[in-house]
Amino acid sequence: MSDHAAYLDAKRALDDRSLDREVLDRFAAELPPAPTILEVGAGTATMVERLVDWGVIEGGRWVAVDAHEAALAAGEARIGDACGDVGVEFHAADAFEFAAAAADDRFDAVVGCAFFDVVDAAPAVDAFADVAPMAYAPITYDGETRFAPADPDDDAVLDGYHRHMREFRPGGPDGATALAREAAVIAEGASPWVIEPPYESGERTVLSHLLDTVEGAVGETGLDASGWAERRREALDDGQLRYEAANRDLLVHLD
Numbered sequence: 707m708s709d710h711a712a713y714l715d716a717k718r719a720l721d722d723r724s725l726d727r728e729v730l731d732r733f734a735a736e737l738p739p740a741p742t743i744l745e746v747g748a749g750t751a752t753m754v755e756r757l758v759d760w761g762v763i764e765g766g767r768w769v770a771v772d773a774h775e776a777a778l779a780a781g782e783a784r785i786g787d788a789c790g791d792v793g794v795e796f797h798a799a800d801a802f803e804f805a806a807a808a809a810d811d812r813f814d815a816v817v818g819c820a821f822f823d824v825v826d827a828a829p830a831v832d833a834f835a836d837v838a839p840m841a842y843a844p845i846t847y848d849g850e851t852r853f854a855p856a857d858p859d860d861d862a863v864l865d866g867y868h869r870h871m872r873e874f875r876p877g878g879p880d881g882a883t884a885l886a887r888e889a890a891v892i893a894e895g896a897s898p899w900v901i902e903p904p905y906e907s908g909e910r911t912v913l914s915h916l917l918d919t920v921e922g923a924v925g926e927t928g929l930d931a932s933g934w935a936e937r938r939r940e941a942l943d944d945g946q947l948r949y950e951a952a953n954r955d956l957l958v959h960l961d
């Protein structure tokens with residue numbers, strides 16, 4: 707399994723406990739009994755399993771799209787073509803190109819978990835409005851990451867991390883605010899990620915991946931974060947590292 711796929715699987719329990727249940731309940735209330743859902747940036751397709759396990763959806767069709775072939779393939783290998791009574795399809799593709807090609811298809815909703823902060827909000831709302839009336843966007847980054855115990859390089863590294871989000875890739879640290887600005891909000895709620903010792907299963911994998919991500923992103927901006935990352939990995943090995951990220955769950959009208 708690729709590192710990305712292993713990370714996505716490992717963060718499943720973290721997402722489970724972080725999701726805002728009131729926003730999820732509102733999303734469920736807006737859906738017909740056997741909905742047709744387009745999931746963009748589906749990763750390893752943990753969301754369809756979660757919603758079936760939690761009784762949110764009991765039938766219908768789930769179309770999972772991600773540009774990362776290995777992650778999607780891991781999801782397909784685990785789920786196959788159905789999850790409970792929900793038929794599941796997997797498409798390795800760019801979500802915008804897929805939506806444009808599917809313009810004759812109508813979905814009851816677009817779902818994008820931890821996705822709407824890695825794309826630009828305005829074109830995303832435009833593109834997905836052509837195929838669905840609403841989007842459920844849980845775990846959308848909301849501009850703040852904190853590690854503890856304190857390190858003298860924290861501010862410089864986290865500034866570089868946010869600069870990378872703003873200047874070196876689509877989306878940005880204000881992903882949740884940008885989506886709320888571009889689309890009419892039906893419901894929203896905080897969904898912070900908090901990992902603290904003693905770590906539960908998978909949390910070391912999540913933290914290790916996040917440290918690699920921060921170090922790599924900051925490195926691309928020209929700042930060497932290797933010393934910071936090394937000290938953070940030592941704290942992780944010692945079972946001392948604490949991590950918190952602000953996220954927001956949003957349910958929005960697209961049209």
Ligand SMILES: C[S@@+](CC[C@H](N)C(=O)[O-])C[C@H]1O[C@@H](n2cnc3c(N)ncnc32)[C@H](O)[C@@H]1O
Pocket residue numbers: 714746747748749750751752771772773774777799800801802818819820821824825
């Ligand atoms: C942070 S991951 C979240 C994955 C999954 N939704 C989850 O929460 O486990 C974001 C995913 O979006 C995918 N992605 C980003 N931009 C994309 C695009 N334009 N088209 C399709 N997938 C995209 C990435 O490949 C990645 O798997």
